[in-house]
Amino acid sequence: EREEMERETEVIDNTLNPDFVRKFIMDYFFEERENLRFDFYDVDSKSPNLSKHDFLGQMFCTLGEIVGSQGSRLEKSIVGIPGKKCGTVIVTAEELGCCRDSVLMQFCANKLDKKDFFGKSDPFLVFHRSNEDGSFTICHKTEVIKNTLNPVWQAFKISVRALCNGDYDRHDFIGEFTTSYRELSRGQSQFNVYEVINPKKKGKKKKYVNSGTVTLLSFLIETEVSFLDYIKGGFKVNLILDSTGNPSQPTSLHYMNPYQLNAYGMALKAVGEIIQDYDSDKMFPALGFGARLPPDGRVSHEFALNGNPQNPYCHGIDGVMEAYYRSLKSVQLYGPTNFAPVINHVARYAASVKDGSQYFVLLIITDGVISDMAQTKESIVNASKLPMSIIIVGVGPAEFDAMEELDGDVVRISSRGKFAERDIVQFVPFRDYIDRSGNHVLSMARLAKDVLAEIPEQFLSYMRVRGIKPSPAPPPYTPPIHVLQTQI
Numbered sequence: 001e002r003e004e005m006e007r008e009t010e011v012i013d014n015t016l017n018p019d020f021v022r023k024f025i026m027d028y029f030f031e032e033r034e035n036l037r038f039d040f041y042d043v044d045s046k047s048p049n050l051s052k053h054d055f056l057g058q059m060f061c062t063l064g065e066i067v068g069s070q071g072s073r074l075e076k077s078i079v080g081i082p083g084k085k086c087g088t089v090i091v092t093a094e095e096l097g098c099c100r101d102s103v104l105m106q107f108c109a110n111k112l113d114k115k116d117f118f119g120k121s122d123p124f125l126v127f128h129r130s131n132e133d134g135s136f137t138i139c140h141k142t143e144v145i146k147n148t149l150n151p152v153w154q155a156f157k158i159s160v161r162a163l164c165n166g167d168y169d170r171h172d173f174i175g176e177f178t179t180s181y182r183e184l185s186r187g188q189s190q191f192n193v194y195e196v197i198n199p200k201k202k203g204k205k206k207k208y209v210n211s212g213t214v215t216l217l218s219f220l221i222e223t224e225v226s227f228l229d230y231i232k233g234g235f236k237v238n239l240i241l242d243s244t245g246n247p248s249q250p251t252s253l254h255y256m257n258p259y260q261l262n263a264y265g266m267a268l269k270a271v272g273e274i275i276q277d278y279d280s281d282k283m284f285p286a287l288g289f290g291a292r293l294p295p296d297g298r299v300s301h302e303f304a305l306n307g308n309p310q311n312p313y314c315h316g317i318d319g320v321m322e323a324y325y326r327s328l329k330s331v332q333l334y335g336p337t338n339f340a341p342v343i344n345h346v347a348r349y350a351a352s353v354k355d356g357s358q359y360f361v362l363l364i365i366t367d368g369v370i371s372d373m374a375q376t377k378e379s380i381v382n383a384s385k386l387p388m389s390i391i392i393v394g395v396g397p398a399e400f401d402a403m404e405e406l407d408g409d410v411v412r413i414s415s416r417g418k419f420a421e422r423d424i425v426q427f428v429p430f431r432d433y434i435d436r437s438g439n440h441v442l443s444m445a446r447l448a449k450d451v452l453a454e455i456p457e458q459f460l461s462y463m464r465v466r467g468i469k470p471s472p473a474p475p476p477y478t479p480p481i482h483v484l485q486t487q488i
Contacts, residue, residue: 031452034063057086064277106155112212192216227456229470270444272317340375350386356468384420
């Protein structure tokens with residue numbers, strides 16, 4: 001749970017149209033819902049106690065709403081005083097430059113210690129990033145070079161955040177010597193030839209000098225295009241619901257308890273509320289599959305939850321939730337569960353928009369009993385070439401071996417000898433997030449975080465492979481000039 005933090009702007013005297021200058025640095029996570037509240041006060045004295053000042057109203061939003069708005073600029077009404085118009089506030093967000101840099105480095109070593117009995121050594125470098133508490137975390141390993149005391153490792157690229165978390169003076173513990181990002185950034189020079197020290201040998205041998213040297217051969221800083229650069233292109237989110245059981249039975253995963261959301265509803269709300277911040281019109285095509293439809297009871301593996309096949313769009317996640325619960329009262333859920341039709345349906349949307357202006361995230365909430373595994377694998381392999389990702393949330397007690405295979409984290413998914421171009425599927429079992437204490441807000445936040453964490457990199461991998469650059473950012477906001485008129 002993220003702790004609450006209070007921050008204050010400067011005070012601007014005697015104006016109804018303040019343009020605040022002070023900036024606040026915040027950590028941004030696409031996969032988390034980061035709630036913000038802005039309170040406005042008219043300062044009447046120097047007292048630090050806010051209750052001593054006049055309350056002018058407040059504004060609520062999420063960091064995702066700001067970032068997801070055109071040009072990362074959100075304009076919203078100030079509320080909080082009944083019956084009174086409190087004005088509007090404009091909030092802008094800007095990504096820090098150090099978060100976008102990556103470095104391309106290459107190292108070699110000379111006269112390393114011989115470690116193998118019959119040969120020389122098989123050396124490799126391990127980079128450790130120092131943490132705030134003095135501990136170290138592995139952030140990169142080079143390849144192993146066999147049987148040599150003078151290795152030349154391949155150049156590698158690593159983000160500055162991964163290397164030193166944006167702190168240019170943090171140290172990298174490399175084998176048996178230390179350096180810092182700032183020292184490395186000097187490039188190839190006498191400053192970047194390091195003696196490799198073995199503490200045990202140094203303690204035992206008086207004439208010990210070193211165990212060889214490591215030399216930085218090259219160091220190149222590159223500014224990467226980031227996920228936030230593309231945000232203004234917009235996300236289109238397609239939400240899919242699976243069919244299992246009878247919604248009137250308490251044992252059903254779709255059971256409609258009048259007092260709380262069912263498993264499907266909780267998962268849909270947790271993931272959907274975050275993604276909707278990145279969809280400009282908040283209109284979502286919501287589909288169901290595996291049901292008998294009125295009036296004739298025909299079986300459908302792809303139907304509009306709102307009952308309108310010509311226009312399956314719902315307004316916002318609340319609109320999707322309403323359509324979902326309404327559909328449970330009118331359709332009869334019916335197996336088998338086929339994934340391929342809905343994946344192919346979204347793939348047709350994605351295939352029509354390949355210019356980087358839209359990206360599609362398909363959310364499937366399912367009981368895990370998949371009836372068309374071969375066709376689904378083929379659909380995913382084909383979809384991996386398109387601007388789309390697939391999130392699968394498995395609900396219920398079923399074994400999810402098939403879902404784990406579709407996830408492809410261990411073995412890249414393939415069909416008929418063809419491998420997926422990218423990893424586009426993320427799967428989590430709902431039961432891993434059930435909070436025994438009943439705190440569904442926190443447990444669903446963890447679920448959303450885990451299923452959405454891979455989306456930015458999946459998105460960027462598509463854009464990089466296709467060579468699609470982000471659209472130019474709109475011009476920065478310039479506040480209007482307010483002219484004061486005085487009558488004498």
